[in-house]
Amino acid sequence: MTATDTSRASRPSRARRPGAWTPWLYLAPALVLIGGLLVYPLYQLGLISFLEYTQAQVSGGEPTSFQGLGNYTELFRDAQFxxxxxxxxxxxxxxxxxxxxxxxxxxxxxxxxxxxxxxxxxxxxxxxxxxxxxxxxxxxxFLFDPDLGPVDSALSALGLSGFEGHSWxxxxxxxxxxxxxxxxxxxxxxxxxxxxxxxxxxxxxxxxxxxxxxxxxxxxxxxxxxxxxxxxxxxxxxxxxxxxxxxxxxxxxxxxxxxxxxxxxxxxxxxxxxxxxxSQYSLGSAIGVVMLLILLAVTLGYLRLLRRQGEEI
Amino acid sequence: MASLSPPPPAPGPGRRTARRARTPRTARTPRGLRALGLAVAALTAAAGCAPSTAVPGGRGDKNTGTLRIWLFREVDNAPKAAVVDRAVAAFAKDRPGVRVDVAYIPVETRAQRVKAAFNDPRSAPDLIEYGNTDTAGYVRDGGLADVTADVAAWAEAKDTDPAARRSVTVAGKVYGAPLFVGVRALYYRTDVFAELGLRPPRTLDELAATARRVHRERPALHGLAVGGAYTYGALPFLWAHGGGVAEKKGRGYISTLTDERTKKGIAAWTALFGDDNCPPSSCAQRGGNATVESFASGKAAMAIGGDFSHRAMENSKVKGAYAVVPLPGAAEGTIAPAFAGGNNLGVLKSSSHRTLAVELMRTLAGKRAQADLFDAMGFLPTYTDVRAAAARRQPFVRPFVATLDAGARTVPVTPGWAAVDAAQVLPVMFQEIVSGRRSLDAAAAGAAKKMNEAFRK
Amino acid sequence: MNALRIRRPWRLAAEAAALLVAAVVAFPLYWMVLAAFKPAAEVQSAAPRPWTLRPSLDAFRRVFDQQDFGRYFLNSLLVAGTVVVASGLVAFLAATAVTRFRFRFRTTLLVMFLVAQMVPVEALTIPLFFLLRDAGGTVPGIGLNTLGSLILPHLAFSLPFAVWMLRGFVRAVPEALEEAAYLDGASRARFLWRILFPLVLPGLMATSVFSFISTWNDFLFAKSFIISATENSTLPMALLVFFKDEGNDWGGIMAASTVMTVPVLVFFVLVQRRLVSGLGGAVKD
Missing domain, CATH: 1.10.3720.10 (MetI-like)
Structure with missing residues (x-):
């Protein structure tokens, strides 16, 4: 496992083309699993974020209603958010x-x-x-507990009396x-x-x-x-x-x-x-979507930066 | 020297792949945007067919088969299981063809489990144990069956104490049977009090004065351990001054945090956070657990603890050096109204054995089983007569029983309370005040606003 | 390695620093094990001592005496083991596809594998719950309350990272080897399983660490999907029992955590060497 240079040569080659479906065959199990248990639920998550969806809708039999971007506006209007x-x-x-x-x-x-x-x-x-x-x-x-933790006791034993019962x-x-x-x-x-x-x-x-x-x-x-x-x-x-x-x-x-x-x-x-x-699932879903988008932006931005510098992901 | 410069750009093939790979990426962005647009359009169209929901309602009322019941799993669960097994055996003996399947679930997981049970009736049990602050939320979620008529026809239920009865009642309808109550009172250190020549306080003002005196004379001790997130320790202060968190108005609730009497109570509680008793830097964040732990580890002369904390105290270093009295009220001779915690049993709406489940609920929450449960686990019975008998058997519960008999209170029984609880409206308010971030008036007004929003939803 | 050329005083200083850091890093673990062995009153003591003169097994007894504890342990092993093996195989195939073949959407797929890791799992449990509930009605063994309902989502969530990590290992196997194999008349399947797979195995080991830990330590799925069938619960549920509204049982928490951590540590020590050589291989390009 120490081949450093040879691996550069082992770029996927066009030489083997018989059966263009082979890679898809290899990918099939992974794609089925990810598609079914990750992408599809993700789609549902996106869907829920546009609805009014609380426990009352889930088990109480109340009808769901489409909110458009309502959940998102509610979020971004919230100063704490x-x-x-x-x-x-x-x-x-x-x-x-x-x-x-x-x-x-x-x-x-x-x-x-x-x-x-x-x-x-x-x-x-x-x-x-x-x-x-x-x-x-x-x-x-527990280590940093003001009453029971060893850190505060150790610090005050060292003469730093300010740390006696100090809350971190x-x-x-x-x-x-x-x-x-x-x-x-x-x-x-x-x-x-x-x-x-x-x-x-x-x-x-x-x-x-x-x-x-x-x-x-x-x-x-x-x-x-x-x-x-x-x-x-x-x-x-x-x-x-x-x-x-x-x-x-x-x-x-x-x-x-x-x-x-x-x-x-x-x-x-x-x-x-x-x-x-x-159990306000729609608001939770909207926050989940926002998190995903931010992560996406940060990571893809970073990778793109690297790429511009000639790296390959 | 070459080795000092960055490695040379990858030779031919690698470079080419990199470039080749880049092409589809840049081209993909608009395609992705288009796809997103399409998805949004599809969503608008699909809004009618929302993600799946559960089928509400029961499925018949069979009188044979397996009856499933969920109880909370205690750390030391064996004595509880023994009591339950005995009651269940007696129940099954009279009913051939009925099997009872008891599962003990960790308290930590109850929220997920119970919601899941509402969402998937196939996994749902027929009977559950639940915390009494969850009643309104579970009813709103459509999970609990209305058993008003069954409880009305049940002779033992008339001895249930009023606070416990309120904890199973939502909008006039009964959704279960109380299983036990938990209530808090004042723990104090007898050795410290004897050394300083103090007596157990008789009013809340005297409590504060005693706490400060202890801290002055014994700086290593908090006088009264308090916690900014210890809602159930704070509520008695509000109630004792004639205030409260909310009151019923018309069909809904409205916050009374900005009421002058409530504010007096808030002031009395938050005044205990200070360098003369319990400095905010160590006490602002504490919840009930940390408060009681601080007392158990010998760091406080007084604490507000529950009957359920008794065992922990007996296993701690303050064993034999503490006593309990009811938390005093504002005026001498009164007891501050305590928060009546505890658990209930409820039948699920989705149960296919409704009659049997109600009967089992009556057996397990009946007087006999509650008395046994008290002897095994120390859970206080919800029947006034059974509780009085328990206090005769076990003297340590007397101050708690006295507190309950003086009239305990509950939080507003409305689904909005779950949201208030989840958003930590009260802890945030207390913490804002004791950390000096906001004035009492501003913090109370802010909390009242959040609370009213939650009640309106 | 270059350690040889470092002057002696510097090396000694470096070694002292390494030991000091090791002690600091290990200290919380030591404290955990210590608290597990301390008698209850000492855990709550306001003057904590870094040792105990009266070690007690009470906390461990509370852990092991729980109803069905052994069963939970086996369930955890079964779930984590299945996820490790299955995700290893599936990810190996997928990684081979994306590194040794060139086809349309290859880069798109790679980006997708990366993006899939960013999905906040907590938010997905709700749609997953309904998916599993409905799937359980048609396919037995994968619905709610079955071990399958833990295995499948964990498998799906550990795959993207596993594929991402394995790419490097697969790429590191020289192309020449592949060509030689075909010249010798080996079939694609034979090359895949007899030649490529053994060479990538150390990488699989390294990757398996991640899927093992995330599955073994999971609370979320375990408490969301195992609802009525408590006999299908996993180990973390035996830990959660000690977190209680009216006071945590610190001794129990620490003892249960110790019991949970030990198998992972054993697993780690077993694959440690391969982990290091493996991660090295993953990233060499």
């Missing part, structure tokens, strides 16, 4: 950047150490990765910061392991040559490593954007459903509170 939208975008961006920074830094660190510390860090990271989101959020909250979730930014820590904790392992794998795949001779030329570590990173890692970085960036934008569990659990007076709401949690808890 706009504020939550902004918070979500900023928070997701911060999560993505922090995750990428930590993951990449630790991946580089992994290449600089011997087997034992590497194994220790790898196992710890895999453990964080394996933990269910509900549990991870609960444990982090009261202030808006501090609460977002705490959630960000948890998000980074559970999502950096993917970045770290992937980037580490990519680093290992860079032929040692290339780096050696650069080092012999007297290039500094930073120049080697900028000039050699980063460009070769680019496809990997694209993958982890796109994945992080997708995952972090849809954050639900961490906010829901750690800020107790949106924080003091709703200061820590993100779009997904807002959708849940606004719609599902009171």
């Amino acid at each position: 706009r504020q939550v939208l902004l918070a979500t975008v900023v928070f997701a961006a911060a999560c993505v950047l922090a995750t990428l920074a930590v993951g990449c830094a630790l991946a580089v660190l992994l290449t600089r150490v011997r087997a034992l510390p590497r194994l220790a860090l790898m196992l710890a990271a895999l453990g964080a990765w394996a933990t269910p989101a509900v549990t991870g959020s609960t444990v982090w909250l 979730t009261y202030d808006r930014y501090s609460a977002f910061g705490l959630v960000l820590l948890e998000v980074v904790w559970c999502s950096f392992p993917f970045v770290m392991v992937t980037v580490y794998a990519g680093l290992r795949a860079i032929p040692a001779e290339v780096l050696e040559a650069a080092a012999l030329d007297g290039a500094s570590q930073w120049r080697i990173w900028r000039g050699v490593t980063a460009p070769m890692l680019r496809p990997i970085l694209v993958v982890v960036t796109v994945q992080s954007v997708i995952w972090d934008f849809k954050i639900f569990t961490q906010i829901y659990v750690m800020t107790n459903g949106g924080g003091v007076a709703g200061q820590n709401l993100t779009l997904n949690v807002y959708a849940y509170q606004k719609a599902f808890a009171s």
Whole structure:
């Protein structure tokens, strides 16, 4: 699995054309599953977002009525929705950047150490990765609990008496910061392991040559490593954007459903509170559609930017 | 040196593919837009045929077969299951050809499960246990069967206490039988009170003064643990001052949060958030759980906790060093009206065994089963006489029974309340006030507006 | 690797940093396991200690004594196992199609696989619910309340990412190998399963980690689609029991979480090597 150059030559060729249907045959199972269980429900979601659709319509036998863009106008007229939208975008961006920074830094660190510390860090990271989101959020909250948590006791034992019984979730930014820590904790392992794998795949001779030329570590990173890692970085960036934008569990659990007076709401949690808890399915669907469109715009915009720079997705 | 520059552009083939691949993409955008336009047009046309809905209504009334029942799964479920099994065995013995299938569902999943059961009658049980604040919502969703006549013909039901009866009643019709009630009272630390020479407070003002005194003398302790998201701890303050969250007006409800008496209650509750008792930075976010946990971990001298918190207290470090009294009212000698929580049993509209389900409901929510359930689980009975007997057997429930007997209240029994609850209207209001973000008047007016919107829908 | 050339003090500093980070990252996990073993009164203690002198199995007993716990565990294994195997095979075929063939709509499909990952799952449960309900009426085994109603949606939701990841592995297998195989008279199917598949296997392992975790840890589908048939519930439902309106059972939550995390960790450790080499392969271009 170390073929680097040969793979370039293995572009799909026009040589084998007998049976143009072969790829479709291979694709059939995937397309049927995705079409039936993802695209079709998605179509229904879009449909619901244009209707008046509450529990009364679902099981109460009341007729549904077409609302046009009514649900969407209601959303965008809601000042809180706009504020939550902004918070979500900023928070997701911060999560993505922090995750990428930590993951990449630790991946580089992994290449600089011997087997034992590497194994220790790898196992710890895999453990964080394996933990269910509900549990991870609960444990982090527990660690930072003003009464029962070890963090405040440790800080005040170090002489920082201001941290005695300090609440980390009261202030808006501090609460977002705490959630960000948890998000980074559970999502950096993917970045770290992937980037580490990519680093290992860079032929040692290339780096050696650069080092012999007297290039500094930073120049080697900028000039050699980063460009070769680019496809990997694209993958982890796109994945992080997708995952972090849809954050639900961490906010829901750690800020107790949106924080003091709703200061820590993100779009997904807002959708849940606004719609599902009171079964206004159409509003929830509309928020889902808006989220999808934003993600789509961000990701496709990013890929297009890369493409303009000569990358291939 | 070459290795220092970015890798050379991909040779021929790769480059070509990239370009080739780009062509259809740019061409696709307008096509995609066109498709979207088409989809919207199709939607407009398809608006009539909405996504599927469930078929409402029951399917006959069979008197044999399997009767399905869902109860909440408790952490320590065995004693509850034993009581239920006994009652069910007695029920099935008299009715040959009837099988009862009991399932215990996690409380956390109840919202999804119950809604799913309304939406898919094939998965639906005949009888469910449900939280009494959900009554109106379930009725609005068309899930619960009207059992007014059946309950009227049931002798035991006349001993049900009025608050419990209100919790199964929507617009004059009865939708189930109360299974147990839960109510909150004032837990306090006997050791701390003895050391400081304090007595259990007799009015809400004295409660506040006592709380501040404790915190002054024992800065490590909160006087009274309070929580900005602890709605059921706050409501008694509103009620004790003669106010409330909403009242019935005509066919609907209207918020009374801006009423002067209510505001006095809000002021009394929010005044407890401060550096002299429970600083907002640690207390504004707490809900009921965190409040009780703070008391159980020895961080507070008083807390408003439920009869259901008793077991947790007994397992904590404050065991043997606390006592419970009813939460005092505004005037000496009165008890602040408490929120009557608890669970009910209800028959589903979609049940195909309506008569049997009603009979099973009467068995499980009957006096005998409730007394057994109290002995096994400590759940307070909903019948005044059964509850009095329970208090004689278990002295620790006396302050709770006294609170209930003084008259407990419920939240407005209207579907709009579910929306108010989901949008956290009250917690947001309390949190805005205690964090200093808005004045009491502004926060109450804002919350009243949101509440009225929800009631109108 | 280049670790060899780093000067000794720097390497020691790097190793110290790695161990420190490992400790910080592992600490929440340690705290979780610790809280699971602490007696109830100590979990609630206001002066938390990073150890316990009286380890207790009470919390684990509460987890394992739950009715049908073993059954839930097996259900979870069955669902996650089926999803891993099926999504591996289906994604392998699809990835082969999009990387080794050139056809109309290829790029469109690729973009679709990416877009499919962006769909907010929470919002889709409602339409999925009705879909499964209606499908259950015609096809037995995939309707609500069956394990099939968990397997199929998880399969569909894990496919786009799996295809996306697998592309790199399939592409990395030299074209020359394929041509040689055909020259030797191998059929397309023979090449696919006997030559390509074994070479892509490490990549499949890496990809399987993602589908395994998302399926194993899922609460959403489990509580939305398994309604009346509690015997078909999965492990997360045994964890949710400890979250209660009137007070969470922290010891139980931590013990159940430990029980849930351990199998994933074991799975991880088993595929760890292949995961690293695999992810490396996925992204080499």
